[in-house]
Amino acid sequence: MNQQFSIPTALCLPVPDIEALIQGRTIAALPRMFIRPGQRFALYPADSSVSIKAWAKCELCQILDETKPLEILSKLTIWTPKVLKEILQKQQYLFLAYLRVYQLRELQEISVNPNIQEKLGKFVSLPNSLTVSEANPILNDRTFAQRKRQLEKLEPLLHPELEELQSAIASLTISQPAAKQLDDDIKIFLGWSSDKPKNSLDLDLPWIHKIAEVGNSSDGHTFEKLVRRGLLKLGFTGSGLNPDATGGAGGMDFYAEQPYPIVGECKATKTEKVPDGTPAQLLKIGMNHLGKFQYDNSIKLIVAAGELNFYASRTATENQMNVISPETLQKLVELQAHYKNSINLLELKQCLQQAPFGLAEDKINTYIDKVEQSIRLRSHIVQLVKNYLENSGIESTGVESLHGAYFGSHPPQPIKPAEMHEILIELSSPLTGYLGRIKDSDWKSDRFYFLRDLPIN
Numbered sequence: 001m002n003q004q005f006s007i008p009t010a011l012c013l014p015v016p017d018i019e020a021l022i023q024g025r026t027i028a029a030l031p032r033m034f035i036r037p038g039q040r041f042a043l044y045p046a047d048s049s050v051s052i053k054a055w056a057k058c059e060l061c062q063i064l065d066e067t068k069p070l071e072i073l074s075k076l077t078i079w080t081p082k083v084l085k086e087i088l089q090k091q092q093y094l095f096l097a098y099l100r101v102y103q104l105r106e107l108q109e110i111s112v113n114p115n116i117q118e119k120l121g122k123f124v125s126l127p128n129s130l131t132v133s134e135a136n137p138i139l140n141d142r143t144f145a146q147r148k149r150q151l152e153k154l155e156p157l158l159h160p161e162l163e164e165l166q167s168a169i170a171s172l173t174i175s176q177p178a179a180k181q182l183d184d185d186i187k188i189f190l191g192w193s194s195d196k197p198k199n200s201l202d203l204d205l206p207w208i209h210k211i212a213e214v215g216n217s218s219d220g221h222t223f224e225k226l227v228r229r230g231l232l233k234l235g236f237t238g239s240g241l242n243p244d245a246t247g248g249a250g251g252m253d254f255y256a257e258q259p260y261p262i263v264g265e266c267k268a269t270k271t272e273k274v275p276d277g278t279p280a281q282l283l284k285i286g287m288n289h290l291g292k293f294q295y296d297n298s299i300k301l302i303v304a305a306g307e308l309n310f311y312a313s314r315t316a317t318e319n320q321m322n323v324i325s326p327e328t329l330q331k332l333v334e335l336q337a338h339y340k341n342s343i344n345l346l347e348l349k350q351c352l353q354q355a356p357f358g359l360a361e362d363k364i365n366t367y368i369d370k371v372e373q374s375i376r377l378r379s380h381i382v383q384l385v386k387n388y389l390e391n392s393g394i395e396s397t398g399v400e401s402l403h404g405a406y407f408g409s410h411p412p413q414p415i416k417p418a419e420m421h422e423i424l425i426e427l428s429s430p431l432t433g434y435l436g437r438i439k440d441s442d443w444k445s446d447r448f449y450f451l452r453d454l455p456i457n
Helices: 016-024 070-078 079-091 141-152 159-173 178-189 213-216 219-235 277-290 294-295 310-319 326-338 346-354 361-392 398-407 417-427
Strands: 003-015 042-045 050-064 094-110 123-133 254-256 263-266 299-304 319-323 435-438 445-448
Touching: 003 016, 003 050, 016 050, 016 094, 042 094, 042 123, 050 123, 050 141, 070 079, 070 294, 079 094, 094 123, 094 141, 159 178, 178 319, 213 219, 213 326, 219 254, 219 263, 219 326, 254 445, 263 277, 277 294, 277 310, 277 319, 277 326, 277 435, 299 326, 299 346, 319 361, 326 417, 346 361, 346 445, 398 417, 417 435
Parallel strands: 003 042, 263 299, 299 319
Antiparallel strands: 003 123, 042 050, 050 094, 254 263, 435 445
């Protein structure tokens, strides 16, 4: 149980500074006096309606002068070089306080100090002492230690472009959920937040979960629309995938143009077998609308519930058509919804181009199993990095150490050091952000550190 503390004072800071501390964008403040390490205080915003959201403990306080590289200090904090120079001109030095910030369980409304502007950067007495605990730190121990070391050593930013992107989209986060999600992901990757990723549900899941149900009904029109939406979700594009259209272009139920042409038919059935007319119709309409060359170079796909009769199976097999059930399509789309971009459409193309043709359930399910195995492997490696660093008490580590630890961690499959390095690079990409990477002269010298979990649904 976290120990509780009584806090009688607060440090008065500008509202943007306090918001940056609470958001994890910075760990530093610029008080007007030296703060003793270990001192605890509330963060008192200098505005007309005072709500205290957090308290802080000073971990370190430095006195800096004009000999320090203000450009680097600016990039590691929230203040421009101009602001830092103006403060130095007024008081010849900077007090740079490293603050470990904790969120309060509830907002505390405090009466406004009439001389609040005069108190900026100074301590004020609270009308009533606050009782607080260390239960809700803004940053976890490891993340705070990394940020503290970077600021102490004035190490250059690892990802300045991402910080610029975050600043550019910050104003959009209130009104646009997609911008908010991207903003959260960037903050976690940059170390501005130590929140564990939430298994937030994809907003498309309600209709994705209906693909199999509708496919096994007599509602053919709705099924066509769901199949088109599913293909769009997988990453296919083209005018022949309009989910709101009543019928496909030229009579085709669906036609995708990118990243490769794929043409197909849908057949929703309750109980009856799929007749020969379904693959025969795909052959006739596809050939008439696309022409022989384009049709021959397109992937042929039938999504149909129910068993194919003998003639339908023969026609599909001899004409290199892939027949899958609504359930299998739903599994593909669900995987894409839970793990964005996990379905590699070029790998899926190779799968669909290979025999056997006709009933293609087994080969598609084999591909799905391969993707799920790949996700499990990456989740295992992320957890391996996290556990190894926690147990070793170090901040980053290399491929050889991780590879050695990998075989004692009940791994899902054997991999070589070079393969592990490739996966570590992938997981530390700004587009994924599960790990961080300190690049060195060669791949064996690269070092990696933990950023966030990769949960398995």
